[in-house]
Amino acid sequence: MRYTLAELTERAQHLLKALTERYIRDGQPVGSRVLARDVGLNLSPATIRNVIADLEELGLVRSPHTSAGRVPTVSGYRVFVDTLLSVKPLELSLVGTMKESLGSGVDTKELVQKASSLLSDVTRLAGIVTLPRRNHAALERVEFLPLSEKKVLAVLVLNNKEVRNSILHTARSYSSAELQQFSNFLNAQFAGKELSEVREKLLSELRETRETLDRMMATALEMADQVLGTAEQGSDYVLAGQTNLMGVTEFCDVGRLRQLFEAFNEKKELLGLLDQCVENEGVQIFIGDESGYQMLDECSLVTAPYSVEGKVIGVLGVIGPTRMAYERVIPIVDATARILRAALNSQD
Amino acid sequence: MRYTLAELTERAQHLLKALTERYIRDGQPVGSRVLARDVGLNLSPATIRNVIADLEELGLVRSPHTSAGRVPTVSGYRVFVDTLLSVKPLELSLVGTMKESLGSGVDTKELVQKASSLLSDVTRLAGIVTLPRRNHAALERVEFLPLSEKKVLAVLVLNNKEVRNSILHTARSYSSAELQQFSNFLNAQFAGKELSEVREKLLSELRETRETLDRMMATALEMADQVLGTAEQGSDYVLAGQTNLMGVTEFCDVGRLRQLFEAFNEKKELLGLLDQCVENEGVQIFIGDESGYQMLDECSLVTAPYSVEGKVIGVLGVIGPTRMAYERVIPIVDATARILRAALNSQD
DNA sequence: CTTTAGCAGTCTCGCTCGGCGAGTGCTAAC
DNA sequence: GTTAGCACTCGCCGAGCGAGACTGCTAAAG
Incomplete structure (x- = not known):
């Protein structure tokens, strides 16, 4: 049996979701046994295996080697975040704390820096915020x-x-x-x-x-x-919490890490990527090498534009491993964009 | 036979120097055999071993484990840089290039950033420059x-x-x-x-x-x-070329690296250390944990103050592994301090 | 036709073991 | 004071092995 992307069985969707969530949690290839127990459906591992085999044929999951469980591919993550993910709303208390921590910045640059730190602190990943481009400033x-x-x-x-x-x-x-x-x-x-x-x-x-x-x-x-x-201020960004990425198991290799950090220093490429997010409204996600920049291999970038007086003037976001807790990061990025906008607008 | 630090045999000095230089070059414990061939004196490995044993007793060298060669200890490095090191003057052409690369910065902050990049580029280590504290500015x-x-x-x-x-x-x-x-x-x-x-x-x-x-x-x-x-601008510094440190074999461990980078983010501690260098004239060197900050374990810091109109207003330097090419880094730091001073003074 | 149990096959991981090479420290001779 | 010789100690590396984890396939059961 053969599915196209559009017509994944409900069961297949369910399993892809469970598999991805599990992998994001544990970081290890997940096999049919755990999946069988994890997911609500009362199915035997053998049945699961059949479905998973189909998912593999579609390129949504792959196994790192024979006889390891499966991990999501980039396409798999894509389907996951686009159609399967259920974003939980942020706890109000957290939003409150976030607002506070950004609260009293008077200077624009200071606000941007705080927002970046905020993102990295709350997500425990790297935060990135572009400086506002006020082309339309009076x-x-x-x-x-x-x-x-x-x-x-x-x-x-x-x-x-x-x-x-x-x-x-x-x-x-x-x-x-x-x-x-x-x-x-x-x-x-x-x-x-x-x-x-x-x-x-x-x-x-x-x-x-x-x-x-x-x-x-x-x-x-x-x-x-x-x-x-x-x-004319050269557009630029503020990065925070890079060291958080050093704790991530995916980047335990120093060479890998170095490449990533050098990408941060380059700025140009990353800025190009961020610029693409200015146009789209709402949270946008780049997974792995979707961006075309291979320095971001195994990384995902979750971004949202922020605006002042109705005009988008910058982008903020989070950089982390592909295997990140999207259902948490997405609302955080979203909320931070709103909070930053509010702070910039109330700047008197 | 027993030496005190003051009265190391000429031979012992010679050997300590050769050993340290060799270790700095290759990064591997150096044994009596290579040392015997390396050093000019026509001595057998056995003789060398005797002298080295004395050096070990003085705490100037140690062996990582039985039957590996010896490596310099912190005290060993200290003696090396204080009394044994012969600093070669910088090639004029390099000084010229350095001057140029700093040349046309108009803005003070820009100059500082360029100086930091310059240091890191030329030494292939991390460069650090404090922002000028112009307490005496009119x-x-x-x-x-x-x-x-x-x-x-x-x-x-x-x-x-x-x-x-x-x-x-x-x-x-x-x-x-x-x-x-x-x-x-x-x-x-x-x-x-x-x-x-x-x-x-x-x-x-x-x-x-x-x-x-x-x-x-x-x-x-x-x-x-x-x-x-x-x-009153909070004193601060500009760091450049951190990624260079990722290539250093000493920091191949991510945990180690992370600690170091977090120290960079802290700023306070590092600033305290840099402040100590304001008073002393000329190049100053902190080796390993001499500084008292254990995040700089296995690191050395080579600094020089820079001044404007006769008053010291900042410090610049290089951070790298203890095993760095001091004889090259020292004159570079020295020259950069002079170049930065010149640039700041000629700022019209 | 779907689901399941059973089974053989495959691959990684972690472990131990032994050989190799490097270098030391000691002793005795020069 | 210097040197040769020698026994000894380690760390490193690759081989070999068993355990564990999954898979894919096949055939039977629902």
């Missing part, structure tokens, strides 16, 4: 301060929350009064607009102004352009 | 900007180089003009003074002013106090 105001000969400090205030500053090296010195004029001019023009918009407008104005030869305006615009150029 | 100026209702952005410029900002939550709103007044007042009073001095003076003025009931001054001073309180 420019609140710009301020220029003279520092010294030919050096000007530019202060950018975004959304009343975030502050970025950068030091500009200018061709000549500017007086306080001059800089004040620049600030006023720019604030009048751009305050309240989105950064991307500001940038665009800036360039067009710059072109226009060059023709009219208004020195002051041109200089101001040039300065602003410089600031925006440098202030 | 306060260049203070600026307050109104953000919104009851929120004020304070910008601190130090030494014409570093900028710190913090957001203050105030009891009532302040107008631009008011804040401008505060800034002017504070700048007139404190600009150019050292931070610690500013703080001190601030407190006394605050007390005095309360009596004269000058509202404006009092508020300004209070604000300044708040800023200084928050701006």
Whole structure:
């Protein structure tokens, strides 16, 4: 008898579920005997074996070697998390504790770090949170301060929350009064607009102004352009609890572990992966090498986007072995995304 | 025959040196046979054995088990690095490359990160650099900007180089003009003074002013106090190249490795250790558990302080297995300290 | 047609055992 | 003081073996 994925017998589903859960719990190949006792159905090991053989043919489970039990394959996990998993809601008390531990962060970066630690603490795996990309942040105001000969400090205030500053090296010195004029001019023009918009407008104005030869305006615009150029914060993430992964039996091999940690340092690849999650709403899961990055072999990544004012500005998640307690990790990631969003929104 | 540490035979010294160097190279206990061939002196293994036996009695070497060669003990390493080691000067070309790779960092933090990476890249071990503690930094100026209702952005410029900002939550709103007044007042009073001095003076003025009931001054001073309180950056360090340690054979045990990495995350203890190096000039070395922190068992720490304008403001160094190539690491750490100092000083 | 018992076969794991090689410490001779 | 010789001690490694765990197949039972 032959099933397609869509029409797995109820029994087969049941067994795949039991097998996966058991394997996640114990980490050891599970055989027909234990499965027979574990699952509610009153079946003999022999019967179980028949069904399991079918599952193996479908590529959902495999045995590490003859005469060991079976373990789920990547496809097996996929089916498990997509259709078989019953996610238990989080205990309210835990959610409370989580909220608290994130609670009072004022600084955005601090919040992100706390969220990452939170994820790793609660799941006992590695937590990862991207820094918010506020492309849509509104420019609140710009301020220029003279520092010294030919050096000007530019202060950018975004959304009343975030502050970025950068030091500009200018061709000549500017007086306080001059800089004040620049600030006023720019604030009048751009305050309240989105950064991307500001940038665009800036360039067009710059072109226009060059023709009219208004020195002051041109200089101001040039300065602003410089600031925006440098202030574009390279997207990045904060990782926490890497050491938790060292306790995981799957990574007892140092070479394996090293590969993983080097992937963490690379950042680029992992960021690419995380970026894919920005679009999809809700929790998303990458299992094993599904991601295409073989450094994440034997790893799973559970992610959720987080947003502020309705716009997704980042992704957070958990990295752990494929054999992780999904039914627990998923609601935790989900909850953390909500908590972080709340914290960011209530930031005053 | 019995030596005290001070009066090791020339021959004994020679042998200890050869043994240590050999062990550092190969990582395996070295026996009398290889030692006899290795060292210039024309001696038979039997003779070597006699001398080595004396070294063992002094606690400078030990054998992991009967009938394996000898390895240096912590004391052995100590004697080795203190009196036997001949440090070869660094190739100029390497110094050049190092300078370059650090070269153009404008931001202090960026420089520190680059220095850390540099150390780890060149030594193939873990690099560590503390963030500069600029207790003696001069306060260049203070600026307050109104953000919104009851929120004020304070910008601190130090030494014409570093900028710190913090957001203050105030009891009532302040107008631009008011804040401008505060800034002017504070700048007139404190600009150019050292931070610690500013703080001190601030407190006394605050007390005095309360009596004269000058509202404006009092508020300004209070604000300044708040800023200084928050701006005190918690001392911290930047680590790089931890993954290099995973290649080291000494740390092939995951448990061991985990302990080490958790020590890195703790930060406090390691910082305490690094602080000890601030006082001593030049390169300093902690071998194995000499530091008192047993998480650094089997590790050595090679450090050097770095300074700006004659004042030591931080420490940098390398963490690796006790069995590291000291004669190479030491000059690298030394050079990096000088290069970082130069880079920080030339920061304009 | 489904389910089950029984059985032979296969593979891993952990254990012991013995040989090998390396290196020491001692003693006696140079 | 130096050296050769020798007995002895270990750690390492591979072979061999038994136990245990499952499977897949076949044939009988429901």
